[in-house]
Amino acid sequence: MTDFFWLIPVLPAVSSFILMVAGRRLPKKYISAQACLAVLVSFIISLLGWLRMAGADARTVPWIKPLFSWIAAGSFQARFALQWDPLAGLMALVVTGVGFLIHVYSAGYMSGDKSYARYFALLNLFTFAMLLLVMASNIVLMFVGWEGVGLCSYLLIGFWFEKPEAAAAGKKAFLYNRVGDTGFLAGILFLWAAAGSAEFLEIDASLASGRVSPALITLIGLLLFVGAMGKSAQIPLYVWLPDAMEGPTPVSALIHAATMVTAGVYMVARMNVVYRLSDTASSVVAVVGAVTALFAATIALVQNDIKRVLAYSTISQIGYMFIGCGVGAYAAGMFHLFTHSFFKSLLFLGAGSVMHALGGETDMRKMGGLRFYLPRTYPVFLIGSLAIAGIPFFSGFFSKDAILTQAFLRGGLFVWILGILTAVMTAFYMFRLVFLTFFGEERFEPGHRGRIHEPPPVMTFPLAVLALFSTVSGFLWIPEVVGGRAPWFSRYLGSVIPPGTESHPRALTEWALIIVSVAAALTGIFMAFYLYRRRPALPHQMVRRWPRAYRVLVNKFYVDEVYRSLVINPVVRASERLHEVFDLGVIDGAVNGSARGAGLLGKALNLLQTGYVKDYALAFFLGAVLILGYFLLF
C-alpha cells in the first residue's frame, strides 16, 4: 500500500491522455467506461489507504513517495513527490469518491453531446490535477495541481464554447483566479525564503521552531489566503463562480461545488502551522469567511436561476469552512468540506436532473409541481436541502454546528452572529428553491409539458449514493457533549492538525448552541414555507414594498458593475492607450520604418539603372580607368 498509493493520481492522468489522443475514434460506451473505471480504481486505492491511515500510528505517517527530482536550482529544491497522510487521504477520498459518482452521472447527462471524449478527457484531467494538489508533498508541486485544476475549470466552464456566455465565463474564472494566484505565488516565494524549504514537513518544523519573525508569517498567511480567495470564491474575488454555472451541470457539481473550490480550505488546513502562528492572518480568514457567508447568502435569497442559487450557496458554505479554519478549528472546517461535498454535489446533480427533465430550463419561475413528475429526484433533493439547512441527523447539521460552536468559543460573537444569520438564510433560500421547483402550480413552458421524464438509472444511481452519504456522513463528528470524547473526525486528522487547536465547551453551552442553530434552520424553513406555500402572493408584495432593496439583491449588490467601472474599464482603457502609443507608435513604427527605409534605398539605387547600355559601359570604363590609375599611381 505504501508503495503504490502514487497510482491514485496517475490512473486518471493516463486515462485522460488516452482519451485526448484517441478519443475521437473510440465508441462512446468505451470512453465513459474507461473514464469511470480509472477514477473507480483510484477510489479503491484511496479507500484502502484511508483505512490504513485511520488505524495508523501517528509516528508512521506521512508516507512519502519521491517519484523524481523536479526542480534543482541552487539552494532551491523541489521534488516530484507524493504524500499520503490523513488530510491527503480524506481529500483523495472525496475527489475520487464524489468524482466517480459524477463521472457515472455524466455518462448519462452528456450522452447526447458531440464532444463526449473531450468532456471525459477533461474530467479525468481535472481529477488528476486535483489529486496532485492534495497529494503533493511540497507547496511548489501543490501549486502545479492548483493551476492544473484552474486550467481544467476554465476548459470545462467554456466546454460549450460556441455559446458566447460560456466562453466569457471561462475567461472570467481564469482571470479572477490569476489575481488570486499572483498572491498565492508571492506567498509561496516568501514561505520558501522564510522556511528554506518547500516540503510541508520541513516547513512545519522550520516555522514551529520560532526562527521566523511573526510579521513575515502574517504576510505569508495573508498572501496564501489571497490565493484561497480566488480559488475558493471568497470576497472580493468570488464573482467568477456564479458565472461558472455556464458549464455542464456535472462539472458545476464536481469542480464548482465539491472539490476545486474547496482547495483553498484544504490549503489553509494544510498550512495550519502558518495560521496557528499568526492571529492576524487567522482573523482575516475568519472574518472574510463570515462576511462572505452572509453576503453570498443574501444574494441567493432572490435569484431565480436554480444553478445560481446553488452557486451562491456554495460561496456561502465555503465561507463557513473558512470561519472554521480562521478560528483555529481546522478539523471542523475540513469536516464541513467533507459533508458539503456530498450534499452540494447531490443538489447540483439533482438540479441537473431537473434541467434534464425540462430540456435545459434553469429558471425556477418556469418550474413548479415537479415532485409528481420526478418521484426519484425529489426525495434525494429534499435530503440534500435538509442537510445543507442543518436539520439534525443530516450531515450538514453536524459540520455546521461544529463550526458555529468553535466560532462562538474562539471567534467571538461577531463571527458567530454572522454564522447564525447565514444559517437562517441558507435554510430559507434552499427551501424557497425546493418549493418553487417541486411544489406549487406548474409553470412550465408549453413545449416542455408532457415530455418531462425521470432521468435514466445511470443518473439516478449517483444521486441515491450521494443522498445516503449526505445523511450518514455527519456521524463521523458526534459532538463531545453527546459522544463523551473528541469527535472521531478530529482525532483522525490529529497527526496533521495538532490536537488542542479546538476549544472544549461546557455541556450546557454546547447544548444551547445546538438548539440555537437548529432553531435558526427551522426559522428559515418556516419562513420559506410561509412565503412560498402559504402566501405565494406575499413575495411579490414585498418586492413592490421594498423595490430598491430587491433591485440591489437581484443585481448582486452591483459588484460586477463596480469591478467593471473601477478595475476592468480603466485597465482596458489604459491598454488601449498603450496600444495606440507603444504598439502602434513604437513597435509598428519600427517595423514599418525599416520597411520604408529599405524601399527608399531601393528607389535611390533605381536611378542608376537607366536601361541604356551606353551608361553602363561608361560606368564600366570609368571604373576600369580608376582601378588602373590606382595601380599605376600607388
Place this chain on the structure above:
Amino acid sequence: MIPPGGFLILSLILFVFGVIAFFVKKDFLTMFMAVEIMLNAANLAFLALSKWRGFPLDGQVIVFFIMTVAAAEAVVGLAIIRLVYRRRKTVRAGDWHRLKG
C-alpha cells in the same frame, strides 16, 4: 625589325579606336565590332610583350583563351541582337532601354 614598342603603340591606337567607336556609334552591330577591336588590341599587346620576353608560352596561351572567349561571346551576342531585333525591329542601342528601375 619592328621594336616591341611599335606593337604596343599599334595596340594602344586600336584600343582607343575601339573605345571611341563603342561610345560614338549608335547601332549594336557596330558597337559589337568595336568590342572585337578592343579584344584584338589586347591580344596584340599580349603578343608584343611575349615577343619582347623571348616568346614564353603563357602570353600566347592567354591569347588563345581570349580568342575562344571572343568567339563564344560573338555567337551569344549576335544571337541576342538577332532575337531582340525580331521583336523590336531596331538595332539602335538608344531604343533598347526597357530594362530599368
